[in-house]
Structure formats: C-alpha cells, structure tokens
Amino acid sequence: MTLDGRVIYQVDPATFSGPGADAGLDGVRRRLEHVRAVGADTLWLQPFYVSPYRDAGYDIVDHHGVSQRFGTMADFDDLVERCHQLDLRVVVGLVVQHTSTDHPWFRSARDDPASPYRDFYVWAAEPHDDEVVKKPVFQGVEDSIWAYDDHAGRYYRHAFYRHQPDLDVGHPRIREAIAGIVRHWLDHGVDGFRVDAVPHMVRQAAVTDSRDDGFWFLSELADAADGAPLLGEVDEGPSTYPEYFGNGDRLTGILDFWTNNLLFLALARSSAEPLVRALRAQPTSPEGCTYLNWLRNHDELNLSxxxxxxxxxxxxxxxxxxxxxxxxRGIRRRLAPMLGDDVRRVAMAHAIVQSLPGVPIVRYGEEIGMGDDLSLPGREAVRTPMEWSKVEEQDLRPGSLLSRVSQLVHRRRGLGPLRPGHCDALSFGADAVLGLLHHRADGPVLMMINLSDDQVCLELEYDVRADLLADREYEPAGSGVVLGGYGYRWLRVR
Known part of the structure; x- marks a missing residue:
C-alpha cells in the first residue's frame, strides 16, 4: 500500500456506528458505505484491542486480541474483508510505548523480581529526572512520571497515565514481541499502522543502543512491517522530521503536528502567514514518504x-x-463549535487540509460539523457518538457541510498525489489568502483559500486553463480572480 494520493477517514469503533448495541466492529462494517460516500479510500481504526478502557483503548492488556466490547476476531476479519471489497485500505493503531497495568507482563513483572518480564518495563529505586521523559504528558492530572508499586517495592515510569507503565522498547525481547504484534495483524489483512508516541520510543531505544540516536528502532520496525506503511505520531518541530523518515526506511508518513498547530493560528488570525511559514519550514520528504494533515484528532488539540x-x-x-x-496546552473542543458552527468557515478549514501537500485525514463527524460535550471529563468531550441523524439530514440537502466536504475529498483524490516538495506556498498581497501551487506531471494546480469573511480580488501571474472546484459560482477566472468570504477555488494553470 502506498500513501500517495490517499485520503484517510479516522474511526473510533466505540462511537462511530452509534451508542449501545450498534457500537463495535460489526457496526463499523455496516457503515462503510458512508466512508466511501465521503470519498476516503483508507480507514484508520482506533484501538479495538483487549483493554480495561481507562484511556479509550490505549491502555492495552492483549495486543493480539479483540476486546469483547467491540466483537470478535471473526468480526475484525469480516470488517477487513468488506473494506477490501470496497477498495478501502485498513490502518490500525500500533500502541507499544506502554501497556496497561493489567497486562500479564506487568503483573508478572511486579510480583516476581526474577520474572523474565521485570526488564520489560522501566523501574527505579527512587524518582529522578529522566532523559527519555522530561515531564508528565498529562500535567495537572499526573504530577510525576514515576509511580510506586507496592508489590515490586520500586517505582515504574509512565509518560502518560499512571495506569500505563512504559515499556523498555530497546530490550531485545520487547522488540521481538513488537515485531510479532505487527506480523499478527498483517496476517489478518491489515494494510498499515498508525504508530503511537514515536519520539518517546526512539529516545528509550537510544538508552539501550545510542546508534543513530535511537532511530535504528524505526528502521527495525519498518523491517517488521515488511513494506506496510508506518504513520508516526511525531509531536515535534520540523527540524527533527528528516531523522524520522531516514532514507525512506523508517516512517512512511509523519503526522505533522507543527503544521496543525500553525493551521489553527492561521484560523485564529484569519491570516495565511502561519501556514505559509509552516510549509516553508517543512523538510522535503524522501521518495515514497509523506506528511499527514488533519483538523481535529481524537483527543485534545495540542498547541504545545x-x-x-x-x-x-x-x-x-x-x-x-x-x-x-x-x-x-490544548483545547478539548470539536472543530465546528470552535468556528462558530459557520458552515462556510468549517468548509473553508476542510479546504485547507484537502489542499495541503501530503495525505489528508478526516475524523468521523467532522464532515457533518459534529459538536462536543463539555460536560464530559477531559478528552471525552470530543469522543461522542457519531450523529447519524445529522448525516441523513445533510445527505438530502444541497450545499450542506457533508456535501461540501465530500466534493472536496472526491476532487482531491481525483487529482492524485500532491507531494511535499512539489508545492509552493504563495503570498498574493492579500494576507487572508493562502495560495498553494502544486507542480504535477500533467500541469500545475493552484489552490486558493480565503481565511477571512471579506471578499477579496486577486491578480494572478498564471494563465488559467480550467476551474476545478469552488465553494460557489464565480465568474470564469482570468488574470483576476474573486474569492468570497471563507471561499476557496482550485484552478488548473500554466
């Protein structure tokens, strides 16, 4: 599976198909026609593994099994088979930086100093500053990266919640186990993996073997994946990205938090400058590698x-x-409420992501402008069930957000790959307008998005060959182009 030219749709099996009896893998399978209608060709399935579910399934007890709350392995196999029948590729989460404290490895490690699993985790006699994890990821909820275990009589490290002890991923037996997890899901038809908490694992690997500053771990992981793409969660600045790609032999795709942060600064300012800055600082990815772009992910909008x-x-x-x-450091709201539930503005934000070089991601519910529930604790506010009644209503209404997003996604996929390194971020003298000139084999495409509510008129230095897509009816483009408030327009140019 190659990532080039794809559009990913992100699904949480706990909430996508609806609450109660409809939830789970079989419910996702029955809703796949919606994913295709939106226009995506790749399904990213959030964790469905055996878990006490204290952190939306990211606290895993069995990496090889399917949680009963979501169904059976047969249900998973049926889902993958149906995806492939619909020409949908399947990406699943690879969450191996930590486990649950209920994992058999940890229970054995804490109960017996001689256990072969004792070295699977990171222990200390006393809390201390750590070179791998500087501070708790969830500050205000966790006040330390160390938690004392009465059975072991020692402290274990946890970058995230205290019920998620960190694995020593540099340990040879852990690496063998991770490779076995990857092979297991490949044998069940999975096409790729979204790799959780990548920087933490690289730093931990360097403790065991400082070669390449620990990035050898990603090369080894790519070998285990045997050509299946690895989409890495890399919450760092762009100067580090080349190391994560390597020579195209480490991560296949980087989830670009840098550009995502600056996208929201651009939206807040109604100014293209932060996005132009982000793209000009983005290193060119190696051949076969790319960046992944999104509006809202499955937890908080991290602005660090x-x-x-x-x-x-x-x-x-x-x-x-x-x-x-x-x-x-972050926001626990969905996109539409942040943008005042203004369909024009929300569609404009989708147009930005669909215009960026790389691979766009649509999270379930963003295509219909779903809201949040701030009465729920923490990140649960943005993990509410898909609103299928809203889908049905918008399906029947021309000009709805769903119809606009679907049009954007279908047209984006029809253009094929928009590769990083083959795109110029332009300034038009109108601060609110983002211009992206994509250089492609069959001719350049100019994508323009107006981040403000004011109409703008632009003078182009290009000959317009054809209008590809627009948010509304405009006069045919010539040397001058009009964009309405929160408008967008894609043109073939010379």
Missing amino acids: LLSDSERDEVMAAFAPDETMRAFG
Missing part, C-alpha cells in the same frame, strides 16, 4: 509547538473559557 503568545491567541479565539482547555 506554538510560542506562549501564539498559544494565547488561539486559546482566546477558540477556547475562551477555562473549561474548554486541557492540560494547560
């Missing part, structure tokens, strides 16, 4: 890559109330 003043701007615009914020 912005400066303090930039983060304050975005918070003031989209999370003015403290109850809308998370961990002192």
Whole structure:
C-alpha cells in the first residue's frame, strides 16, 4: 500500500456506528458505505484491542486480541474483508510505548523480581529526572512520571497515565514481541499502522543502543512491517522530521503536528502567514514518504509547538473559557463549535487540509460539523457518538457541510498525489489568502483559500486553463480572480 494520493477517514469503533448495541466492529462494517460516500479510500481504526478502557483503548492488556466490547476476531476479519471489497485500505493503531497495568507482563513483572518480564518495563529505586521523559504528558492530572508499586517495592515510569507503565522498547525481547504484534495483524489483512508516541520510543531505544540516536528502532520496525506503511505520531518541530523518515526506511508518513498547530493560528488570525511559514519550514520528504494533515484528532488539540503568545491567541479565539482547555496546552473542543458552527468557515478549514501537500485525514463527524460535550471529563468531550441523524439530514440537502466536504475529498483524490516538495506556498498581497501551487506531471494546480469573511480580488501571474472546484459560482477566472468570504477555488494553470 502506498500513501500517495490517499485520503484517510479516522474511526473510533466505540462511537462511530452509534451508542449501545450498534457500537463495535460489526457496526463499523455496516457503515462503510458512508466512508466511501465521503470519498476516503483508507480507514484508520482506533484501538479495538483487549483493554480495561481507562484511556479509550490505549491502555492495552492483549495486543493480539479483540476486546469483547467491540466483537470478535471473526468480526475484525469480516470488517477487513468488506473494506477490501470496497477498495478501502485498513490502518490500525500500533500502541507499544506502554501497556496497561493489567497486562500479564506487568503483573508478572511486579510480583516476581526474577520474572523474565521485570526488564520489560522501566523501574527505579527512587524518582529522578529522566532523559527519555522530561515531564508528565498529562500535567495537572499526573504530577510525576514515576509511580510506586507496592508489590515490586520500586517505582515504574509512565509518560502518560499512571495506569500505563512504559515499556523498555530497546530490550531485545520487547522488540521481538513488537515485531510479532505487527506480523499478527498483517496476517489478518491489515494494510498499515498508525504508530503511537514515536519520539518517546526512539529516545528509550537510544538508552539501550545510542546508534543513530535511537532511530535504528524505526528502521527495525519498518523491517517488521515488511513494506506496510508506518504513520508516526511525531509531536515535534520540523527540524527533527528528516531523522524520522531516514532514507525512506523508517516512517512512511509523519503526522505533522507543527503544521496543525500553525493551521489553527492561521484560523485564529484569519491570516495565511502561519501556514505559509509552516510549509516553508517543512523538510522535503524522501521518495515514497509523506506528511499527514488533519483538523481535529481524537483527543485534545495540542498547541504545545506554538510560542506562549501564539498559544494565547488561539486559546482566546477558540477556547475562551477555562473549561474548554486541557492540560494547560490544548483545547478539548470539536472543530465546528470552535468556528462558530459557520458552515462556510468549517468548509473553508476542510479546504485547507484537502489542499495541503501530503495525505489528508478526516475524523468521523467532522464532515457533518459534529459538536462536543463539555460536560464530559477531559478528552471525552470530543469522543461522542457519531450523529447519524445529522448525516441523513445533510445527505438530502444541497450545499450542506457533508456535501461540501465530500466534493472536496472526491476532487482531491481525483487529482492524485500532491507531494511535499512539489508545492509552493504563495503570498498574493492579500494576507487572508493562502495560495498553494502544486507542480504535477500533467500541469500545475493552484489552490486558493480565503481565511477571512471579506471578499477579496486577486491578480494572478498564471494563465488559467480550467476551474476545478469552488465553494460557489464565480465568474470564469482570468488574470483576476474573486474569492468570497471563507471561499476557496482550485484552478488548473500554466
């Protein structure tokens, strides 16, 4: 499976098909026609593994099994088979930076100092500063990266919640186990993996073997994947990205948090400058590798890559109330409420992601402008069930957000790959307009998005061959182009 030219649809099996009896893998299988109708050709399935489910399934007890709350292995196999019948590829989460404290490995490790699993985890006699994990990821919820275990009489490290002890991924037996997990799901028809918490694992691998600063771990993981793409969660700045790609022999795709952070700064300012800055700082990816872009993911909108003043701007615009914020650095709201439930503005934000070089991701519910539930604790506010009645209503209404997003996705896929390194971020003298000139084998495509509510008129230095897509009816493009408020327009040009 290659990532080039694909559009990914992200699904949580706990909430996508609906609440109660409809939830689970079989429910996802029965809703796949919607994924195809939106226009995506790849399904990213969030964790469905055996888990006590204290952290939406990211606290795993058995990496090889399917949780009873979601069905059986037969249900998973049926889902993959149906996806492939619909020409949908399947990506699943690879969550191996930590386990649940209920995992048999950890229970054995804590109960017996001589257990072969004792070395699977990171232990200490006393809490201390750690070179791998500087501070808790969930500050305000966890006040330390160390938790004391009465059975072991020692402290174990946890980058995330205290019920998620960190694995020593540099340990040879852990690496063998991870490779076995990858092979297991490949044998069940999976086409790729979304790899969780990649920087933490690279730093931990370097403790065992400092070669290549621990990035050898990703090369080894890619070997285990045997050509299946690895989509890595890399919550770092762009200067580090080349190491994660290697020579095309490590991660296949990087989830680009840098660009995502600056996208929301651009939305807050109604200015293209932050996105132009992001793209000009983005290293060219090796052949066969790419970046992944999205609007909202499955937890908080993490703004930690912005400066303090930039983060304050975005918070003031989209999370003015403290109850809308998370961990002192992020926002726990869905996209549509942040943008005032303005269909034009939400569609414009989708147009940005569909225009960026790389691979776009649509999270379930974003195509219909789903809201959040701030009465729920923490990140649960954005993990509410898919609103299928809203899908049915928008299906029947021309000009709905669903119809606009579907049009964007279908047209994007029809253009084929829009590769990083083959795109110029342009300034038109109109600060609100983002211009992206994609250089392609069959001729360049110019994509323009107006981040403001004001109409703008632009003078182009290109000969327009054809209008490909627009948010509304416009006069045929010539040397001058009009964009309405929150408008977007894609043109073939010379």
